[in-house]
Amino acid sequence: MPDPAAVMHGSLLYLDGVSVSFDGFHALDGLSFIVNPGELRTIIGPNGAGKTTMMDVVTGKTRPDEGQVLFNGGVDLTRLDEAGIANLGIGRKFQKPTVFENLSVLENLELALANDRRTWPTLLARLTRKQHRRIDEVLGTIGLGAHKNARAGTLSHGQKQWLEVGMLLVQKTQLLLLDEPVAGMSDHETEKTAALIREIAGARTVIVVEHDMAFVRELGARTTVLHEGKVLAEGSVAAVQANPRVIEVYLGR
Numbered sequence: 001m002p003d004p005a006a007v008m009h010g011s012l013l014y015l016d017g018v019s020v021s022f023d024g025f026h027a028l029d030g031l032s033f034i035v036n037p038g039e040l041r042t043i044i045g046p047n048g049a050g051k052t053t054m055m056d057v058v059t060g061k062t063r064p065d066e067g068q069v070l071f072n073g074g075v076d077l078t079r080l081d082e083a084g085i086a087n088l089g090i091g092r093k094f095q096k097p098t099v100f101e102n103l104s105v106l107e108n109l110e111l112a113l114a115n116d117r118r119t120w121p122t123l124l125a126r127l128t129r130k131q132h133r134r135i136d137e138v139l140g141t142i143g144l145g146a147h148k149n150a151r152a153g154t155l156s157h158g159q160k161q162w163l164e165v166g167m168l169l170v171q172k173t174q175l176l177l178l179d180e181p182v183a184g185m186s187d188h189e190t191e192k193t194a195a196l197i198r199e200i201a202g203a204r205t206v207i208v209v210e211h212d213m214a215f216v217r218e219l220g221a222r223t224t225v226l227h228e229g230k231v232l233a234e235g236s237v238a239a240v241q242a243n244p245r246v247i248e249v250y251l252g253r
Contacts, residue, residue, distance in 0.1 A: 010073065012037040012175060012205045013058065018067030019229075020053050027053040028064065029229035035175075040201035042208045042216045042237075045226035046250045051209045054226070055177050059092050060085040072174070089174035095183050097160035101153030105144050105163055108152050109135045112167035135170055142166040142196065158189030162196060175205045182215050194218045213241075213251070225250065 013035040020028040028050045035041050043051055056062035057069055060082040069077040077085055099108050113131055139145040142162040147155065152163060161181055168176055181197070182190045190212075197206055197219060210216050216223060216237055223240045225233040227250070233243045240246050 011035065011070070012039070012072055013207075014068065014070040015054075015057075016068040016070075018054075018057060018064045018069060020050075020057060020062060020064050026229050028057070028067075031067070031226070031230050033224055033231055033234065035205060035207060038202045038205055040197065040206045040208070040219065040221040042210055042219055042221050042223045043226060044210060044213070044216060044223060044240075044250065045232070048228075049226040050229040051226055052179070053229075055092060055179065055207075055209065058085075058175075058177065059090060089172065090177070091168035091171065091173035091175070092177040093161075093164050093168060093179060093181065095180045097157070097164045099152045099155075099160050099163050099167070101151065103152055104149050105139070105152055105155070106135070106148040108163055109138060109166055109170050113170045138166045138169045141169065141199065143192065156189070158185045158193065161185070161189075161193065165196065165200075169200065169204075173204065176200070176207070178206065178208045180210055180212075181208060182210070182212055190215060191218070 011034045015034070016032045018028050018031040019026065031050060031054060043054070045051055053062060057064050058077065060077065060080055064078060071077050071088060071090065075088060080088070100111065103111065110127065113127065113135065139148055142165060144159060144162060144166065147159065152160065155163065165176070165178070178197070182193050185193060194215060197208065200206060208219065208221070220237060223235065223237050224231055225240050225243070225246050232249065233240045233246050241251060
């Protein structure tokens with residue numbers, strides 16, 4: 001039997017007994033799960049299962065009524081605000097891209113690296129050679145090197161999603177929370193996104209919240225199924241797809 005303390009301290013993200021209520025509705029009801037360093041995890045479940053609230057809790061947008069939310073072996077996220085949590089290396093990408101469309105791809109990445117939007121022109125002038133190399137590496141990873149001088153608003157939907165992922169990568173984010181990253185993408189863009197996520201996982205921990213089961217199968221990661229604010233099932237994609245309760249409450253719909 002694993003030592004619970006060792007499991008907690010060896011994890012990157014540790015949720016135990018997390019509950020959140022809104023006007024009597026239990027958005028999370030004793031939610032507990034563990035994500036290890038470098039892991040790629042997919043999270044699925046019906047609408048109202050608690051997926052968004054879980055991400056809100058991890059990023060500090062919502063305070064839990066009770067329970068533990070620990071990062072990197074013991075940092076209590078419930079004691080920090082959103083900025084403090086982001087500074088720890090936790091980044092979230094929402095379903096709709098939030099890039100700066102009037103700036104170039106390169107400027108978006110420079111701005112993310114500068115990390116202070118009020119004074120970014122001054123900060124950009126101080127970017128080191130190492131930081132510029134970092135940006136070039138990320139451009140290669142997200143496949144936008146040929147588009148670095150293009151205005152972000154001219155990119156395709158998929159390219160904007162990759163740029164936003166790149167904006168997290170230049171900050172050396174340790175934990176990426178990706179909310180339905182392939183929504184609205186073409187089949188080709190979806191395939192490229194799956195390859196991108198698999199590439200960045202390992203060096204970083206990635207949690208993907210997704211409805212598209214074909215994409216979940218393509219990622220092939222350990223999958224957690226949420227239902228009514230708690231874990232309904234967890235395991236390989238094949239295992240959760242064969243679970244009668246998962247079929248009943250989610251996949252059979």
